[in-house]
Amino acid sequence: MVTRTFKSDQFKESLPELMRSGQYAIFQDLPFLDGELSISIEAFRKRFGHVEIPVHEDFGYLMNQHLDTLTGGRSVRSTIRALIDGECDHWFPSQSAVCSYQKLPDAIQRRLNFLPGLEEIDGNPIYKIFYAKEGMRTLLHFDQDHRHVLLRQVCGRKRVVMIEPRHHEHLLPIGHNSTLNLSLLKDQEKDRLYSSVSAEVVELAPGDLLYIPPLTWHYVEYLSTGFSIGHRFCQNPMNRFLSENLHQTGRLQNISVLYLDEKNVSEEEMGYFVELQNLFSKPFATGFEKYFALDALVEEIYRQMFGQSRFLAMGIQELEQTGFLRLIKAGRLYSV
Known part of the structure; x- marks a missing residue:
């Protein structure tokens, strides 16, 4: 699926079509902050350095602790100036502080330029801020909220790798994260992997x-130190239920894709959705029982829709279950 490039005057008419087709796209020359098309990181620091933000461990480091990636580690309050100046790095074992997938501070949001037509599609988008230094990378993952995403590059450069949900088995996922550590691969090895999926x-x-598009696997490399802002929008009621009430796995991811376009959900697909709703509403003695019952139903629905699921590496399924059971024990989802 080749990424298309549009100019600013094509945004309003092109976005609904992209949402229907699931096509990646880049838009250029759209004013984004105080009417400007771009801004240096020095200017961003000068303008917003006093603003408070949560900072946390580099997710690439957390990759070495697979189960911790399910919770995202811990965060600490700081400022944009301290983060850019490196003052937060020593707070974490990896010596790498980032600000990823955190709520965009109001002081910045108030100065964003509106994207033409977006308010007509979703009048209340969610704004997230992302910052990391040159050389840092994210995990290969899909987003758990099932929303459409517009990612504005504020300053710095980054490389984004996007993979369709249907390739999930080859990415060896635990929950919504792949266990493939792409940072360890040589360029030639990455190229072969990217070509294969x-x-x-x-x-x-x-x-x-x-x-x-929603539920896309993506991996980000920071080619230079920089900030970006994510607009997350349009979550229909079915995907809201699937994202908020069920543990996110590659199997559920692919099931959920079929509900993104409400108008084209088949009678059979609606029947499966009702089954999930009914089972979720059923009382269980413990959260663990509820997890295993729902996981078994998701597995069966996936088999009916796509064929038998495969775990292409030893221990992946067990690691995934162990991680989710830890979350339940900690009071996260299905706890009773």
Whole structure:
């Protein structure tokens, strides 16, 4: 699926079509902050350095502790200036502090330029902020909220790798994260992997706006230190139920894709959705019983829709279950 590039005057008419087709796209020349097309990191620091944000451990480090990636580690309050100046790095074992997938501070949101037509699609999008230093990488993952994403590159450059949900088995996922540590692969090895799963690779410059369809696997490399802002929008009632009430796995991810377009959900697919709702509403003695019952139903629905699921590496299924059971024990989802 090749990424298309549009100019700013094409945004309003093109976005609904992209949402229907699930096509990646980059928009250019859209003013994004105080009417500007791009901004240097020095200017961003000067303008917003006093603003408080949560900072946390580099997720690439957390990759070495697979189960911790399910909770995202811990965060500490700091400021944009301290984060850029490196003052937060020593707070974490990896010596790498980042701000990823955190709520965009109001002081910045108030100065964002509106994207033409987005308010008509979703009048209340969720804004997230992302910051990391040159050389840092995210995990290969899909987002658990099942929303459409527009990613604005504010300053710095980054590479984004996108892979369709149907390739999940080859990515060896635990929950919504792949266990493939792409940072350990040589460029030639990455190229072979990307080719085998039809990955789309794009490089974002300051001012670029990337559209990412819901539930897409993606991996980000920071080519230079930089900030970006994510707009998350349009979550229909069925995907809201699936994202908020069920543990996210590659199997549920692929089932959920079928409900993104409410108008084209088949009678059979609606029947499966009702089964999940009914089982979720059923009383269970413990959260563990509820987890295993729902997981078994998701597995059966996946088999009916796509064929028998496969775990292509030893221990992946067991690690995934162990992680979810830890979350239940900690009071996260299905706890009774």
